[in-house]
Amino acid sequence: MPCLRMSRRIAVASFFFCPYVQGQSVALNLQAPVTALARMEYDLHSMLLLVTGSIFLLVFLVMLYAIVRHRKSAGHLARQFHENTTVEIIWTLVPLLILLLIAWPATRAVLAQKSSRGEDMTIRVTAYQWKWRYDYLEDHFGFMSHLAAPVPASGSPHGLPVNYLLDVDEPLVVPVGSKVRLLFTANDVIHSWWVPQLGVKQDAIPGYLRDAWFVVDVPGIYRGQCSELCGKDHGFMPIVVEARTPEDYARWRDARLKQAAASADDPARVWSLAALRERGEKVYGQNCVPCHQVSGKGIPGSFPALDGSPVVNGNKAAHINIVVYGSQRNPAMQAWGKQLSDTDIAAVISYERNAWGNHTGQIVQPAEIRAARHGAAS
């Protein structure tokens, strides 16, 4: 039956066009605010929408009336007036008045956003290509926060997780009800930290400190993304803030402090190749994969291959130097000495020298990294 076949085809086609429309709630407004700042921004936006919407409607209706009534085909003759001082003064002054009325709450909101003093705790947010680091300054611990799951290479939209691109391995944990002051900086290029429900967006600028603040009212998980183009994986460095009750937060903090004390590496430890490789593979996965790829083949033309690379298979000192201090020739290769520990750098170098088609059999110990750092300093 051709009719049936046709309708089946249409059904298949419509499935292709909108497989996600079903069951997906469609957001038309700002996300639900959970801080005083975000609520202020939300209300201000609603007010602006009302004002600008009414102005548009007014202009549109007047125009529509003219289009319907003052048309040649309706036999309307043009009246040749071309100025009216009174009217022109009115429609200069009235918008000015409306703007003054908007400026009052707008000014109060700006001043509120800027009053970051009187904080209960301070967290330093450092942006890297392409991850975040959170340091709890009063408690002297900190951690990196990466995209939780790598982006599937297949490109198929089916079976993507619910929080696709919005999940991290280590969320920023804060207590509700406390004034949290964030200090922003960046390691390489400008990034921007944006969590809509908190009402905070602030650029993180290399070499400079900027601040912002929030007090979360409701415990929950709030998600955001980097909102300043920062290179290749700009779309893949999400932000997750977990707001907990003060008791919950205190438990988390104690666990963190214990963990930080326990996991401190002994810088003098001499590692076996197997142990270093195992650790190095993890470090490689978290830091090097975006450019050099899991395969170590890099991206031809943009990022060099490590598999078979003369640096990786040659002199250890040159390899250590480029990892610790970055590349002079290619600024995309960062100075990892600034963000990784001696042990991590030793591990990742040892891994690279003994992975894929590289079989140098050489081990680089943390002590060698320390020596390289101090050697260059003197």
Place this chain on the structure above:
Amino acid sequence: MAIADIAVSPLPSHQPHGWRRWLFATNHKDIGSLYLWFSFSMFLTGGVLALCIRAELFHPGMRFFRPELFNQLTTLHGLIMVFGAIMPAFTGLANWMLPLMLGAPDMAFARMNNWSFWLLPPAMAMLLLSFFVPGGAAAGGWTLYAPLSVQMGMGMDLTIFAIHILGISSIMGSINIIVTIFNLRAPGMHMMKMPMFAWASLITAYLIIAVMPVLAGAVTMLLTDRHFGTHFFNAAGGGDPVLYQHVFWFFGHPEVYIMALPAFGIVSQVIPSFARKPLFGYTSMVYATSSIGVLSFMVWAHHMFVTGMPATAQLFFMYATMLIAVPTGVKVFNWVATMWEGSMSFETPMLFAIGFLLLFTIGGLSGVTLSVAAVDVQLHGSYYVVAHFHYVLVAGALFSLFAAIYYWFPKMTGKMYCEGLGKLHFWWSLLWFNVTFFPMHFLGLAGMPRRIPDYALQFTTFNQIASIGAFMFGLGQLIFLYNILHALRAGKPAEQQPWEGAQTLEWQIPTPAPYHSFTEAPELEVFENGVIVTMHGGKHG
């Protein structure tokens, strides 16, 4: 009227023919046509890049392009549309129409005119070739923010040189426009009576001369940071990454008006013609346009509300930006008042002008929303901004350009385009433009950052709608191309005065406009906005 006295001579015999006519062109009409065809080809090129972007964003999940290539596509889409499509199109129109509207024999500097056009193709070729060099094209967004742009490969250097050349080209074009308007107006064509299109072109030309060197400075500092060891934008060397943004946006915000003011000029010619009524408030239009030009230099940091400026700076730039709404509002009200009590007809140019008026108002009002710094904290760097500036640049600049082409096409070519196809082009563009860009407001409000190659699942529906809209919008531009090509080959001959209400000087001369018009200036009596009351004398070569 002395039109009947003027004999139309054929293409003068000393004039070079074939490719020499174009390469060695000094005639403002030939150069104007070169500009217009070039900008249309760049519009299609930039459009293809836009469709690549929308194809990738049809589904969540990486599908067609690697993220680094995606960033190159967004960057080049912006640069090509701004510097290759919109700016040259307005310069081309000014070239074609200013001498006709003012009663001048040609542009003031004919050979410089040639050079300002012929710099464009090599510059754009360099930009496009950068896709094929190691590392690919520039991928830092059209704003080329440091320090990200310091990281890029050779493609960035090609982009920097291309921007230098494009800047030289537009500065020379602007000098020509200014000198022509000041010195070559026919007797009787006073400044305060000349067409709004001339006023808009004049103010735009001043803006270009003021800010293109600033952009050149910004990208030159970038170049020396990249290759010669300077640290303008590197904090470790005593520089400041935010300095780049200040310098860039000191260029960038007037640039917005460089792309908007000529559109205002066009609409101020088209609406009175089809309302059969003089432009309302001509004098206040001139002052509004000038004050927009001046204010445009004082608002640049509203692009930087989340860089962490002090509260006083936030407030200053917020107030100054809100203030621009006043003269812009005056213009919109004046256009509506021009339509009021008119005797309107709705040929394609008028439709595009009304489309402009409606959609540009939406873009202007979302601009007021963005100007409020506290709200901008939520919207900055999101798809809301993408929606906002496409309402201003596509529905603003592009729609006005379509209005201008349909309006002046009969005078330029002596042929009529097909009105039915023109109307189809308008309604098609209006519909799919809104389908493409209106949902982007919602995406931005919901929290989708701009310039991302892949997105979270909750943004899927509107992205799919936008992608479908974009492809349909792109397809619709082929209607325009077909209409133009068909009219050039087989269009009906146009009358000297195809629009009943058009009363400016270009409609007082034969159709098509003679190759050398006004070799001898006419004596004019002019009402406001270039409307000719009487014309005596004047000869065409």
